Amino acid sequence: MSHHIVEVKNLRHVYSDGTVALKDASFRITHGESVGIIGANGAGKSTLLLHLNGYLEPTSGNIRIGDIPLSKGTLPDIRRTVGMVFQDPDDQLFMPTVFDDVAFGPFNLGMAVADVEQRVTEVLELVGANHLRDKPPYNLSGGEKKRVAIATVLSMSPDILVMDEPTNGLDPFARRQLMALIRDFKHTRIFTSHDLDMVLELCERVIVLHEGEVWADGPTLEIFNNEKLLAECRLEKPLSMQGCPICGSGRLAGSAIPCPKSYASSGFDS
Amino acid sequence: MDSINKAVLDLKRLDLLANNDSSIHRLDARAKVLVTCVFIICIVSYGRYELAALFPFFIFPAVIIALADLPPLFIARKIALLCPFVLVVGMFNPVFDREVLLHLGSFAVSGGWVSFASIVVRSILTVGAAFILVGVTGFTAVCQALERLGMPQVFAVQLLFLYRYIFVLTEEAGRASRARELRACGKKGLGIRSFSSLIGHLLLRTWQRAERIHMAMLARGFTGAFHAHRQSHFGKSELMFVLGWSTLFIFLRLQNASQLLGKLVTGLFP
Known part of the structure; x- marks a missing residue:
C-alpha cells in the first residue's frame, strides 16, 4: 500500500x-x-x-x-x-x-456510463445525499453542499x-x-x-x-x-481541553466529559 | 440591489417551473428548442411595417402556457421587465418616419408608429417564447439540447457556467452593495467613486473564483471534454410536435391569417 x-x-x-x-x-x-x-x-x-x-x-x-x-x-x-x-x-x-457533479470525475477517468451511475449512487448514499441527486447545487444548504462536495471527490x-x-x-x-x-x-x-x-x-x-x-x-x-x-x-x-468556563477546573485531557461542578453551580441537575 | 436579488429569485422560480409534469414538460428538449427556433425565425423574418400578420402567432404561447400550466401573470411580468429596452430601441421610429401609412377612421397613423408597434409585438412574442421554453424545459436541458443539435460544446459549457454562477455572483454583489449602503448612512457615500471600486473588487473576486473552480476541475481529472449523460428520446410525439407547430408557423408566415379571417368574415357578411 x-x-x-x-x-x-x-x-x-x-x-x-x-x-x-x-x-x-x-x-x-x-x-x-x-x-x-x-x-x-x-x-x-x-x-x-x-x-x-x-x-x-x-x-x-x-x-x-x-x-x-x-x-x-x-x-x-x-x-x-x-x-x-x-x-x-x-x-x-x-x-x-448534483448527479452531474459527482459523475464529473468518473467520466473524466473514462468509466462506462453504467459504472458511473452505480458509483455515483454508492457515493451519494455513503454521504447521505442520494435524495439530492437531481437538485441543482444552488438549491442546497451549506451542510448539504459540503457533503456533496466530498462525494464528488470520493467518486474517484x-x-x-x-x-x-x-x-x-x-x-x-x-x-x-x-x-x-x-x-x-x-x-x-x-x-x-x-x-x-x-x-x-x-x-x-x-x-x-x-x-x-x-x-x-x-x-x-x-x-x-x-x-x-x-x-x-x-x-x-482546543476548547474541550480548556478549563471549565464556570468553575475553572480542568477536564480530563482530550475528553469531552463536562466538569460536574459547573452543572451544580449553574443550577443543572445531572 | 434588492431588485437584483428579486430578479434572481424569479429566475430560480422560472427554472423550478421546469420540474412540473405535463405533456409539454415530458417532450424531449430538442423538440421544444426546434419549435421555438422556427417560431422566432418566422417572427423576425417579417418586414418592419407588418403588424396584423403577427397576431395569429399568439396562439403558440397561449396554447403552451395552457397545456403546461405555467402561471401567465408571472410570464407577463418577466416580459414586462424587458419593455424599457424595447421602448428605447423603437423610440425614434415615430419621430423619423412620419409618412402616413394607414388611416383608422379619421386618425392618420404614420409608418413610424406602425413599425414601433411591430417591434413591441415581436419582442413580446420572441421573448415570451424564450421564457416559456425555459419554463417548460429548464435552462440546463435547453443548453444540452442545443449542444445535441450541433452547437459547439464550448458555448454550451459557457452558458451552463454562466447559469450556475449567476446566483453565486449576484449574492456576492448584493452583499458588497449592502455593506456599502449601510456605511453610506442614507447618503450617496462617495457616489460613483465608491461604486467603481466596488465593481472592480467584484471583478477581481470573480477572477479568483474562476481560478478556484478551474483548480477544482483539474483536481477531478478535467482535460477539456465535458461528459454529460442524459437519457432522451426523440420519438413520435416529438416529431408530431415539431412538424405540427412548424407547419402552422410557416403557413401563418406565408399566408396573412388575419387578412384571410377578415376576408372570410366580410365574405360571409357582405
Whole structure:
C-alpha cells in the first residue's frame, strides 16, 4: 500500500509577488493516518495543500505521492490518488445537478456510463445525499453542499483525502454529521483547520505550521498540551481541553466529559 | 440591489417551473428548442411595417402556457421587465418616419408608429417564447439540447457556467452593495467613486473564483471534454410536435391569417 504515502521534502514556495509562503517544510504521512495541519492565518496551510495535488509547483524541494514523484507527467495519476475537497463548496460544485457533479470525475477517468451511475449512487448514499441527486447545487444548504462536495471527490476512489477547513461554516449538527462521516473513512486523511476540537477528535497526529515552516510534528495530545508551542504559533488548546468556563477546573485531557461542578453551580441537575 | 436579488429569485422560480409534469414538460428538449427556433425565425423574418400578420402567432404561447400550466401573470411580468429596452430601441421610429401609412377612421397613423408597434409585438412574442421554453424545459436541458443539435460544446459549457454562477455572483454583489449602503448612512457615500471600486473588487473576486473552480476541475481529472449523460428520446410525439407547430408557423408566415379571417368574415357578411 505504498501509494498511500505522502512525502514532502524541503518544500519551498515563493509566490510571483515575492511572498514566501513556505520556507522549508518536510514531513512524511503514511498509510491510513489521519493528520491535522494547523497554524495561524498566513502560516502556509492552504499553499501546502495546493501542492499536494500539483496545482502549485514547488519553488524548490519535492513531493512524492506513494512511489510517484510529483511532476507534470505524473499529474493525472497524482490527481486520481489525491482527492481534494475545497474550502468553499461553491467552487467545487460547478455542474448543473448534483448527479452531474459527482459523475464529473468518473467520466473524466473514462468509466462506462453504467459504472458511473452505480458509483455515483454508492457515493451519494455513503454521504447521505442520494435524495439530492437531481437538485441543482444552488438549491442546497451549506451542510448539504459540503457533503456533496466530498462525494464528488470520493467518486474517484482516491487513496488520500485532503480537505481544506471541512467544518468551516457548518452548524453544530451538520459539523457532527460531517465529522462522523470523515471518521469512518479508511483513506489517508489530511486536513487543515482552525476547528481544533475537530482536529482533536479526528486526528492522531498534528503538524504545526508557523511562518512557512514545520514548527512541530507529533501526536495530537502531546502537541495540544504544549502551551508554550501553541502560544508561539498563535494557537491555543482546543476548547474541550480548556478549563471549565464556570468553575475553572480542568477536564480530563482530550475528553469531552463536562466538569460536574459547573452543572451544580449553574443550577443543572445531572 | 434588492431588485437584483428579486430578479434572481424569479429566475430560480422560472427554472423550478421546469420540474412540473405535463405533456409539454415530458417532450424531449430538442423538440421544444426546434419549435421555438422556427417560431422566432418566422417572427423576425417579417418586414418592419407588418403588424396584423403577427397576431395569429399568439396562439403558440397561449396554447403552451395552457397545456403546461405555467402561471401567465408571472410570464407577463418577466416580459414586462424587458419593455424599457424595447421602448428605447423603437423610440425614434415615430419621430423619423412620419409618412402616413394607414388611416383608422379619421386618425392618420404614420409608418413610424406602425413599425414601433411591430417591434413591441415581436419582442413580446420572441421573448415570451424564450421564457416559456425555459419554463417548460429548464435552462440546463435547453443548453444540452442545443449542444445535441450541433452547437459547439464550448458555448454550451459557457452558458451552463454562466447559469450556475449567476446566483453565486449576484449574492456576492448584493452583499458588497449592502455593506456599502449601510456605511453610506442614507447618503450617496462617495457616489460613483465608491461604486467603481466596488465593481472592480467584484471583478477581481470573480477572477479568483474562476481560478478556484478551474483548480477544482483539474483536481477531478478535467482535460477539456465535458461528459454529460442524459437519457432522451426523440420519438413520435416529438416529431408530431415539431412538424405540427412548424407547419402552422410557416403557413401563418406565408399566408396573412388575419387578412384571410377578415376576408372570410366580410365574405360571409357582405
